[in-house]
Amino acid sequence: MTSRERVLAALDHREGDRVPVDIGTTDTTMAREVYEGLAALLGLEPVNAKGAPNPNTFVTPDEKMLEALGADVRVVNAAGELPSDPLYAQREEEVFPDGTVQWTYQTGMVVRRVAGQWDQQLYKPAIRGELTLAEIDRVFPRTAPPGDWVDRPATVAAIEAVHARGLAVQCEMIVMPVTGTSMGILDPAGWCTALATEPELLCELMDRLVDRRLGEVESIYAAVGDRADVVFGLGDDVASQAALWMSPEHYRRYVKPRHARIVGFIKARTRAKVIFHCCGACRAILPDLIEIGVDVLNPTQTAAAGMDPFELKRDFGADLAFWGGLDVQHLLPRGTVPDVERAVKRHIDALAPGGGYILSPSHIIQRGTPPENVLAMYRTAVDYGRRG
Numbered sequence: 001m002t003s004r005e006r007v008l009a010a011l012d013h014r015e016g017d018r019v020p021v022d023i024g025t026t027d028t029t030m031a032r033e034v035y036e037g038l039a040a041l042l043g044l045e046p047v048n049a050k051g052a053p054n055p056n057t058f059v060t061p062d063e064k065m066l067e068a069l070g071a072d073v074r075v076v077n078a079a080g081e082l083p084s085d086p087l088y089a090q091r092e093e094e095v096f097p098d099g100t101v102q103w104t105y106q107t108g109m110v111v112r113r114v115a116g117q118w119d120q121q122l123y124k125p126a127i128r129g130e131l132t133l134a135e136i137d138r139v140f141p142r143t144a145p146p147g148d149w150v151d152r153p154a155t156v157a158a159i160e161a162v163h164a165r166g167l168a169v170q171c172e173m174i175v176m177p178v179t180g181t182s183m184g185i186l187d188p189a190g191w192c193t194a195l196a197t198e199p200e201l202l203c204e205l206m207d208r209l210v211d212r213r214l215g216e217v218e219s220i221y222a223a224v225g226d227r228a229d230v231v232f233g234l235g236d237d238v239a240s241q242a243a244l245w246m247s248p249e250h251y252r253r254y255v256k257p258r259h260a261r262i263v264g265f266i267k268a269r270t271r272a273k274v275i276f277h278c279c280g281a282c283r284a285i286l287p288d289l290i291e292i293g294v295d296v297l298n299p300t301q302t303a304a305a306g307m308d309p310f311e312l313k314r315d316f317g318a319d320l321a322f323w324g325g326l327d328v329q330h331l332l333p334r335g336t337v338p339d340v341e342r343a344v345k346r347h348i349d350a351l352a353p354g355g356g357y358i359l360s361p362s363h364i365i366q367r368g369t370p371p372e373n374v375l376a377m378y379r380t381a382v383d384y385g386r387r388g
Helices: 003-011 032-042 063-069 133-139 152-164 188-197 199-224 248-267 283-292 309-316 337-351 371-384
Strands: 073-076 091-095 101-105 110-113 121-124 168-175 230-235 273-277 296-298 321-326 357-361
Touching: 003 168, 003 357, 032 063, 032 371, 073 152, 133 199, 152 168, 152 199, 168 199, 188 199, 199 248, 230 248, 248 273, 248 283, 283 309, 309 321, 309 337, 321 337, 337 357, 337 371
Parallel strands: 073 168, 168 230, 230 273, 273 296, 296 321, 321 357
Antiparallel strands: 091 101, 101 110, 110 121
C-alpha cells in the first residue's frame, strides 16, 4: 500500500498493511536538540536546525528525516498571505536586562518570551476584569472577512505534488479556539469565571471568535476542497490532564453548539476527515464529538485520566479514529528504549485492530528527550504495526 492508501484505510476504520505513523501533524514538532540528535542517529544532516536561535527552538523534521522514520502524512499549508489580525496590531516591545522580551498590544494583552526560550507565552490577557459587552467590543470588534486571500493554483499544486509521491495530505484549517485563551483575550481562569457569571456574554465572545476564523479559512477551503485527505479543522483544549475545564453539561450547553457549527461548516466544504484537537482528559465529551461529526481525535493523550487506549477503542472506536497516543511528558523523555517499545506495542494492540489508528507522539517532542527513544518509537511502530 502507499502511505496515502494506508492512512485512508485507517481513517475509514479498515486495516492496512501496517499502522500509519505521523510526526504530530504540526509544523513545529521537535525540540532542536532532539532533532539534531535524531539526525545524527540516522546519519542525516540536520538542515532544519540552521538558523534556530537556541536549543529550546522547535523545528520541523526535514523531508529526509520524515522518509527515514516512515512518516505517512505531510502537512500542506495554504499558499498566500492572510491579512494581519487587528488583535495583534500596534504592539510595544520592551527588553528586560535578563533578555526577556515583552510585547504589549493595544488591547492590553501582554505576551512574554522568557530569556533563553523560543516560544512566547501569554502573560496578561486583554480582558482582566469583568467581562462586559463594552470590553468585548474593545478587544474583539466585528470585522469584515478578509476575502479570497489564498493562492489557489499554488496550493493545489502543493497538494498534488504530495499525492504524486503516494503520501497523505493533512491541511491545517484550524478554528482554534472557541475558548479564546490562545488568542489572549481571556486566560483560563477568566474564561471559567465568565462561564459561571456571564455565560451569555461569553457566548457572544465565542461566536465572534468563530465568525472571524471561519471568515479567514473560507478561502482555504475554496482552494483545497476535497483534495485534502484530512483537515486539522477544530482545536479546543477544553480539558486538563485530570478532567474537563467545565462540567459536561456546561460543555453541551455553551460550547458544543459552536463546535457543531464549525464541523458543519467544514463538512459542507470538503469530504476530508475532520480532526478535533484536544489535549487531556476529554473522554466525557467524546460521544458529543461523535454526534456533531468529528472523525478523528488528536492527540489522544492516553496518559490523562480516563483515557486508557483499550477503553477508548472499546467504547468509541467504531465511530472515532485516534491519532497520537505516545506520551511526551514521561515516557519519551524519561523512559528507556524497552519502555518505549512496550508502549508502542500496547497502543497498537489497543487502538489498531479494525483500523482507526494513526500512531504519533501525543504532542511536541520536548527538550531533554533522548533521540534514541524517538527512533525506537518509529522503528517499533513500523515493524510491529505490520499486519499478517
